[in-house]
Amino acid sequence: MKFLPWVSLFFSILWASTVAAIPSRTTDKRASSPFVSTSGPGFVVNGSSLKYIGTNAYWLPTLNTNEDIWNTLGNISALGIKVIRLWAFNDVDTIPVNGTWFQLIKDGTVSVNDGPNGLQKLDTVIQMAEQRGLYVILSLTNNWYPFVNSTNSTTSGTNNSSIRNYLSNNYGGMDLYVRQFGLQNHDQFYTNSSILTSFMNYTTQVVSRYVNSPSVFSYELANDPRCNSTLPASPTCTTETITTWHATVAAHIRSIDPNHLISSGVGGYLCTDCPKLYPLTPAPAPPATSPAPGKKKRSQAKPVTREQILREQSERRRRNREAAKRAGTLVEDGVRIRGRWVSTATKRQQTSTTGTLYDGSYGVDSQDISNIPDIGFSSFQLFPDQQSYGPDDPNVAPWQSVEQNGAQWITTQAQSASAVGKPSVLTGFGLVTQTNAPSFVPFNSTVAPFADADPNPTSYGVTSQEQADTYTSWLDTGIAAGLNGIVQYQWGQSDLTAEPGTTVTPSTTTSESPTPSSPGEAPTPQETTGESPNDGYSITGSTTVQQILGSASQSIAAD
Ligand SMILES: *[C@@H]1O[C@H](CO)[C@@H](O)[C@H](O)[C@H]1NC(C)=O
Ligand SMILES: *[C@@H]1O[C@H](CO)[C@@H](O)[C@H](O)[C@H]1NC(C)=O
Ligand SMILES: *[C@@H]1O[C@H](CO)[C@@H](O)[C@H](O)[C@H]1NC(C)=O
Ligand SMILES: *[C@@H]1O[C@H](CO)[C@@H](O)[C@H](O)[C@H]1NC(C)=O
Ligand SMILES: *[C@@H]1O[C@H](CO)[C@@H](O)[C@H](O)[C@H]1NC(C)=O
Ligand SMILES: *[C@@H]1O[C@H](CO)[C@@H](O)[C@H](O)[C@H]1NC(C)=O
Ligand SMILES: *[C@@H]1O[C@H](CO)[C@@H](O)[C@H](O)[C@H]1NC(C)=O
Ligand SMILES: *[C@@H]1O[C@H](CO)[C@@H](O)[C@H](O)[C@H]1NC(C)=O
Ligand SMILES: *[C@@H]1O[C@H](CO)[C@@H](O)[C@H](O)[C@H]1NC(C)=O
Ligand SMILES: *[C@@H]1O[C@H](CO)[C@@H](O)[C@H](O)[C@H]1NC(C)=O
Ligand SMILES: *[C@@H]1O[C@H](CO)[C@@H](O)[C@H](O)[C@H]1NC(C)=O
Numbered sequence: 001m002k003f004l005p006w007v008s009l010f011f012s013i014l015w016a017s018t019v020a021a022i023p024s025r026t027t028d029k030r031a032s033s034p035f036v037s038t039s040g041p042g043f044v045v046n047g048s049s050l051k052y053i054g055t056n057a058y059w060l061p062t063l064n065t066n067e068d069i070w071n072t073l074g075n076i077s078a079l080g081i082k083v084i085r086l087w088a089f090n091d092v093d094t095i096p097v098n099g100t101w102f103q104l105i106k107d108g109t110v111s112v113n114d115g116p117n118g119l120q121k122l123d124t125v126i127q128m129a130e131q132r133g134l135y136v137i138l139s140l141t142n143n144w145y146p147f148v149n150s151t152n153s154t155t156s157g158t159n160n161s162s163i164r165n166y167l168s169n170n171y172g173g174m175d176l177y178v179r180q181f182g183l184q185n186h187d188q189f190y191t192n193s194s195i196l197t198s199f200m201n202y203t204t205q206v207v208s209r210y211v212n213s214p215s216v217f218s219y220e221l222a223n224d225p226r227c228n229s230t231l232p233a234s235p236t237c238t239t240e241t242i243t244t245w246h247a248t249v250a251a252h253i254r255s256i257d258p259n260h261l262i263s264s265g266v267g268g269y270l271c272t273d274c275p276k277l278y279p280l281t282p283a284p285a286p287p288a289t290s291p292a293p294g295k296k297k298r299s300q301a302k303p304v305t306r307e308q309i310l311r312e313q314s315e316r317r318r319r320n321r322e323a324a325k326r327a328g329t330l331v332e333d334g335v336r337i338r339g340r341w342v343s344t345a346t347k348r349q350q351t352s353t354t355g356t357l358y359d360g361s362y363g364v365d366s367q368d369i370s371n372i373p374d375i376g377f378s379s380f381q382l383f384p385d386q387q388s389y390g391p392d393d394p395n396v397a398p399w400q401s402v403e404q405n406g407a408q409w410i411t412t413q414a415q416s417a418s419a420v421g422k423p424s425v426l427t428g429f430g431l432v433t434q435t436n437a438p439s440f441v442p443f444n445s446t447v448a449p450f451a452d453a454d455p456n457p458t459s460y461g462v463t464s465q466e467q468a469d470t471y472t473s474w475l476d477t478g479i480a481a482g483l484n485g486i487v488q489y490q491w492g493q494s495d496l497t498a499e500p501g502t503t504v505t506p507s508t509t510t511s512e513s514p515t516p517s518s519p520g521e522a523p524t525p526q527e528t529t530g531e532s533p534n535d536g537y538s539i540t541g542s543t544t545v546q547q548i549l550g551s552a553s554q555s556i557a558a559d
Helices: 005-018 066-078 119-131 176-182 193-207 237-256 306-327 366-368 400-421 464-480 543-558
Strands: 037-039 041-044 049-052 052-056 081-085 103-106 110-111 135-139 215-221 262-263 334-337 340-343 378-382 426-430 485-488
Touching: 049 103, 052 066, 052 135, 052 426, 052 543, 066 119, 081 485, 103 176, 119 135, 119 193, 176 193, 193 215, 237 262, 237 366, 306 366, 306 400, 366 378, 366 400, 378 400, 400 426, 400 464, 464 485, 464 543
Parallel strands: 052 081, 052 485, 081 135, 135 215, 215 262, 378 426, 426 485
Antiparallel strands: 037 041, 041 049, 103 110, 334 340
């Protein structure tokens, strides 16, 4: 493996504390079980440790044929990928004519669809995953649900009417509950007892189907839970609101299912200075003698602090400046505009705060959530097109700033998980390429902002080579920092069966058409096959990324 020099520096600090964890197999009763469990900072299944590369495919249960599901799982598994993260929710306020849906939420009442176009589709995915030797992370609801008018099953209020279930944020979720229960604030999802009862009812019905299924890796409580969504937060929403909700729902799941891990699904935001509901207990004093060979114990890392983040940022900035000075390319300052670097004469203020990643602004304290006893592992996400992970550095290319900030986020998260003494999983990471830019829809939106707004198709996004370099760096960084799972966002599959009113619809124009059809031209015949949904991160046809994931699967398994 090769690392950038500054990355190696982080590792030398973290290496001793976060890597080379060997689970003590004899002490854990569940260690020889076929269900994935944890032993200290590692995952264990059938008595062996498990580290993995995964991918996201939220749309898997919405595919139109079992053969499509089977082939998709086969293509994923062929790369050595072990885990697929997907949506185990699909809420509607109006029953759609065609397509898959799991739960009707309407005027304060809920009902679950366990028919063939309902939870039975999820059953199929899970059975086939087991046959393919794959695990699934089942996410139970979503923070993100933009304004959707589902009277005719398409989104409205935008100039881009994607089909229902096409976008990852169009599967119902928290804001749908809030609206259908006649409430106004996003965080009432976490606190209103009627909603909580309904959500736990749904959770019961999903979880009780899979209690004995070894292919469930974990139940993830929600995708990216936080105080805000497209509905605003109430002023009373704090990190304690969201931590308490996690503890309540996790305890509920644990009461139904003793076999499976439960995880959060948060973006990973920390609050270094917030009060804790689940304070860390100080690590026990190290033994006086060194442990026996093969019984090497990992000493717990210290919790992440603001001072540390700032020190690491300024240290990295200094190294980049020195490298630029040596190369004769030193730049004082500039700004990044839509992914492109623009130098400016005005010197901007040096960042002297850690920003929203570490101050609890989103109502998330990932360390406190990870330390809830029923939460099995620490999790986080990395989406630089939707969240800044640190200041831009004028002395490296913009994509390199993104890469370096992302790598620092990864090592910081590994440290935070280690402080809690649990495994750490990156449950979603992705970078939008120029090719994918026209399809990119941010999670709080239904509009692809670069779809038709700009005549220049390369005005947003990284090149495929920059994406490949960044993914390689993040995977290397994550493996070296001791992450137990790294899950790319998102899989892409072609040659799927198309049907009207579903995620894979017959198109009237061929997307591969080299020339745009001229006005007045008769529509080409309907396609009977199509591609899986793409909200900006799909890797359909990207053999480079597939190879990177395949080789990372080998590295992490050998780690
Ligand atoms: C665990 O052991 C069971 C029973 O021997 C077996 O069916 C299953 O495939 C094993 N799972 C893994 C991941 O090795
Ligand atoms: C991959 O998917 C294609 C259909 O797109 C299918 O023909 C092929 O058998 C799949 N490969 C595996 C290994 O399952
Ligand atoms: C729980 O779910 C069942 C089945 O969908 C439904 O009939 C019932 O009304 C729900 N109960 C509550 C309290 O939401
Ligand atoms: C939703 O769409 C329908 C039909 O397009 C329209 O009649 C209705 O007013 C819309 N609802 C909202 C809340 O915009
Ligand atoms: C569905 O709603 C969208 C947005 O309001 C509208 O443009 C479209 O024509 C409607 N489709 C049908 C079939 O009513
Ligand atoms: C919860 O929501 C219901 C409406 O569905 C409302 O009647 C009730 O007052 C709310 N409870 C609280 C504590 O706000
Ligand atoms: C979505 O998020 C972006 C980035 O945080 C923000 O600028 C924008 O205002 C948000 N839009 C909505 C509709 O919440
Ligand atoms: C909600 O979002 C707004 C705007 O992004 C932000 O100023 C505020 O701090 C957020 N509040 C919470 C509780 O997350
Ligand atoms: C709408 O979005 C889809 C995918 O997000 C994209 O493929 C399509 O080009 C967009 N259409 C328009 C008219 O913006
Ligand atoms: C479509 O959306 C884009 C980006 O949100 C916007 O710039 C453009 O003006 C919109 N076009 C129409 C016709 O509304
Ligand atoms: C539902 O599917 C049928 C059969 O494929 C099709 O004829 C019909 O147009 C579809 N309806 C909608 C609203 O997509």
